[in-house]
Amino acid sequence: MKVFLLACSCAVVIALVAVGGLSIVQEPVSVAFSTSAVRL
Amino acid sequence: MASFARYLRFVAGIAAFFLMIALSVPAAAQQSPQVDPTARAVHEQQLLKEFDRIQGRVTIPDTRSGVLEQPAGRDWRYFRNVTLRWIGGIAILGMLAVLVIFYLMRGMVRIASGRSGRTIVRFSGFERFVHWMTATCFIILAISGLNITFGRPLLLPLIGHDAFSAWSQWAKYAHNYLSFPFTIGVILIFLMWIGGNIPNKVDVEWLKAGGGIVGDSHPPAYRFNAGQKAVYWIVVIGGGAVAVTGYQLMFPFYVTNIEGMQLAQIVHAVVGVLFIAVMLAHIYIGTIGMEGAFEAMGEGTVDLNWAKEHHSLWLEEERARMGANKTHHQPSSTPAE
Numbered sequence: 001m002k003v004f005l006l007a008c009s010c011a012v013v014i015a016l017v018a019v020g021g022l023s024i025v026q027e028p029v030s031v032a033f034s035t036s037a038v039r040l
Numbered sequence: 041m042a043s044f045a046r047y048l049r050f051v052a053g054i055a056a057f058f059l060m061i062a063l064s065v066p067a068a069a070q071q072s073p074q075v076d077p078t079a080r081a082v083h084e085q086q087l088l089k090e091f092d093r094i095q096g097r098v099t100i101p102d103t104r105s106g107v108l109e110q111p112a113g114r115d116w117r118y119f120r121n122v123t124l125r126w127i128g129g130i131a132i133l134g135m136l137a138v139l140v141i142f143y144l145m146r147g148m149v150r151i152a153s154g155r156s157g158r159t160i161v162r163f164s165g166f167e168r169f170v171h172w173m174t175a176t177c178f179i180i181l182a183i184s185g186l187n188i189t190f191g192r193p194l195l196l197p198l199i200g201h202d203a204f205s206a207w208s209q210w211a212k213y214a215h216n217y218l219s220f221p222f223t224i225g226v227i228l229i230f231l232m233w234i235g236g237n238i239p240n241k242v243d244v245e246w247l248k249a250g251g252g253i254v255g256d257s258h259p260p261a262y263r264f265n266a267g268q269k270a271v272y273w274i275v276v277i278g279g280g281a282v283a284v285t286g287y288q289l290m291f292p293f294y295v296t297n298i299e300g301m302q303l304a305q306i307v308h309a310v311v312g313v314l315f316i317a318v319m320l321a322h323i324y325i326g327t328i329g330m331e332g333a334f335e336a337m338g339e340g341t342v343d344l345n346w347a348k349e350h351h352s353l354w355l356e357e358e359r360a361r362m363g364a365n366k367t368h369h370q371p372s373s374t375p376a377e
Contacts, residue, residue: 003165003169003172004168004172007168007170007173008172010221011176014220015217016217022290026291033101033102
């Protein structure tokens with residue numbers, strides 16, 4: 001049971017790291033698909 | 041002389057008249073289809089067949105938004121909305137039906153000689169950690185992935201638009217972010233167990249004997265039998281395929297164009313639903329399908345008699361390596377877990 005909980009915790013931690021990583025790599029829609037003249 | 045001049049003007053006038061008629065006939069023939077709506081529709085179909093896309097120019101930074109029509113997208117949409125649902129439904133429901141029928145006919149595969157009360161280590165803590173990390177991620181990825189394919193026709197009518205929208209948004213987040221620990225898990229599984237999963241002659245004999253599942257024989261096997269090896273390679277190859285295609289979809293236009301992403305989605309979805317079907321069988325045999333099997337991943341140990349019956353060659357190797365007395369006593373009245 002400890003191994004299972006540790007595995008789940010580790011998956012969550014890696015997923016949270018992915019959240020941070022993806023927010024840096026990928027541009028938000030307002031930047032990627034419009035100009036500064038567009039109000040979204 | 042004056043009459044001759046009038047004659048020439050008359051001939052020239054007649055010639056000009058016929059020339060005008062002659063020139064006007066093909067022009068009329070060309071103009072008539074342009075005002076025929078049916079002919080215009082045919083012309084558009086020919087256009088769509090000859091070009092893989094119809095696009096113009098746009099002023100926003102994303103020039104790809106200039107694509108007005110991509111005919112292959114219709115085929116892809118039909119696959120996604122119709123074909124994929126048939127493939128997924130048949131694979132998953134078919135596997136569930138087979139497992140239910142098999143369980144009703146065969147029941148749980150018992151340890152024929154009963155529990156010995158002695159256990160042997162089957163999987164280390166790290167191996168179980170990797171297995172459970174990958175498995176839990178896979179279950180969430182499977183449910184959230186099935187929601188993409190089957191959620192709209194099956195779940196939306198039950199829970200309504202608001203709840204379905206909120207659920208789908210969180211499912212999409214989970215699908216994207218948990219793909220990373222899943223991928224790491226697949227890579228670790230590949231590296232960790234590749235040594236024991238190379239097919240050999242023992243696997244042929246194991247398969248000929250039906251793996252001991254069909255019938256009452258217990259064909260010998262090393263640490264992983266042919267069935268487990270099949271699951272291993274399906275996880276490695278299938279997991280690798282869904283990871284590669286999934287990241288193509290997660291990073292649109294980074295690697296490929298729209299046609300490439302449509303192909304990636306098809307591969308991702310088909311491999312995904314087949315993967316789910318296979319994992320249902322894996323979960324079945326690891327839980328209610330075989331006595332003593334879950335303990336291997338639950339606590340890391342298995343009963344000696346279970347090891348003798350299902351992995352006799354592995355048990356011999358372990359005993360030769362560690363010594364025959366390197367087993368743990370357990371009260372016979374309690375399971376090995």
